[in-house]
Amino acid sequence: MDRILEADVVVVGGGPAGINAALASGRLGAKTILVERYGFLGGMSTAALVYPWMTFHTESGEQVIKGIAQEIVERLQELGGSPGHLRDTVGFVHTVTPYHPEIYKLLAVEMLKEAGVKLLVHSFVDEAVVVGDRIKAIQITTKSGKYEIRGNIFVDASGDADVAYLSGAPTYQGRESDGRTQPMTMKFRMRGVDLEQVKAYMLAHPEDFYHKTPFAELNEIPLTGVQGFYTQWKASGVPINRDQVLFFSGPEKDEVLINCTRVQGLDGTDVEDLTEAEEIGRRQVLMMSEFLKSNIAGFSGASISAVGTQIGIRETRRIAGAYSLTIEDVVQGRKFADVIARSGYPVDIHDPSGKGVIAADIEGDGAYDIPYRCLLPEKIENLLAAGRCISTTHEALATTRLTPSCMATGQAAGTAAAIAHLDGTIPRKIDVSKLQLELQKANAVL
Secondary structure, eight states: OOEEEEEEEEEEOOSHHHHHHHHHHHHTTOOEEEEOSSSSSOTHHHHSOOOSBOOSBOTTSOBOOOHHHHHHHHHHHHTTSOOOOEEOSSSSOSEEBOOOHHHHHHHHHHHHHHTTOEEEOSOEEEEEEEETTEEEEEEEEETTEEEEEEEEEEEEOSSSOHHHHHHTOOEEESOTTTOOOOOBBOOEEEESOOHHHHHHHHHHOGGGBOOSSOGGGGGTSOOOEEEEOHHHHHHHOOSOSOSSEEEEEOSSTTOEEEOOOOBOSOOTTOHHHHHHHHHHHHHHHHHHHHHHHHHSTTOTTOEEEEEOSSOBOOOOEEEOBSSOBOHHHHHTTOOOTTEEEEEOOOEEEEOSSSSOEEEEOOOTTSOEEEEGGGGOBSSOTTEEEOGGGSSBOHHHHHHHTSHHHHHHHHHHHHHHHHHHHHTTSOGGGSOHHHHHHHHHHTTOOO
């Protein structure tokens, strides 16, 4: 017989969205359980080495994501796990936030304990028990057997809309024309990189790099990242379908995180495709390492120091929600009466089949609103979505999927879940103004 656990709010997925959702719910007094399939927290930030966090700010430098996300950054700073927000030298955005993944893993657990959240790791959700239009429980498989976790309100922060899918809530996947998703990337780190050599080469060859920051300022600000080396990449013949080199410095002084591999045409929710993607991604890591050591200034003495526990996934399923955020909403910087989070990250679509990246800036004040309706799936009344699987179009997902945005929607979902439970209602019927007030009391920016 399954072991049974009960909670007011059940959060599935221990990535940035799920962590913040569970913290928000627990802090409001709801009995909360957080379920995570790995033996550690952090999601793509730790399992897939997504680094650095970008961005909490608009391109002009206004911080539009705070709340629990900012609290995490500040506590990481206190522990020596982050320098805080730094001006970017890559060119996409004007701030990035480096962090140490191992310190983040432990800090997240400590904060969840402080909020009274029960954490279950090594727990894989494989079934949703649905009665009518409500989830009564989820089933998890663990090393100690099956558990049934009963709850009043559920938050799907799985990244892949697993709970929504298992419960029968409608989901979408990929671009509308053919279902193809943004490519997967196996990220890796290298130590022994001479970043002063990299910087010197950039100053001598500015035409070989994409940048918005004047190169004259490179000597005045930290080298947070590099996008370019177009000449070397084009001449290399490395069989990876992209058009540039992209890496970020840190967390150590001689270390970089490399974001260059590209696995296209495979489905991140299909086990056979995932198996193939892991192999392809790791082969590409070795190719990239050899290319960098042989061709790129500052890398001749470098070596691989870490590879992702799993391949990084940008896009899989997302819920069909009460409202679907569009690229027009993002680019026009649209405002919504039911705003629960803001973001200043531009559209950044890694081509599902080509080499490039499609980018678009945000008009107006440089930020757009994410409405509460994007967290509300169709058909299932006691479920909220948070993070990468909220309701958007394929194009809009290219900005809402970024970690700080996921943190913000996670806090909103967890707050809404706790309010719904404490008020004896369902997420669709809560007072949105009350939700907004609670978020602002918790230092969220609306």
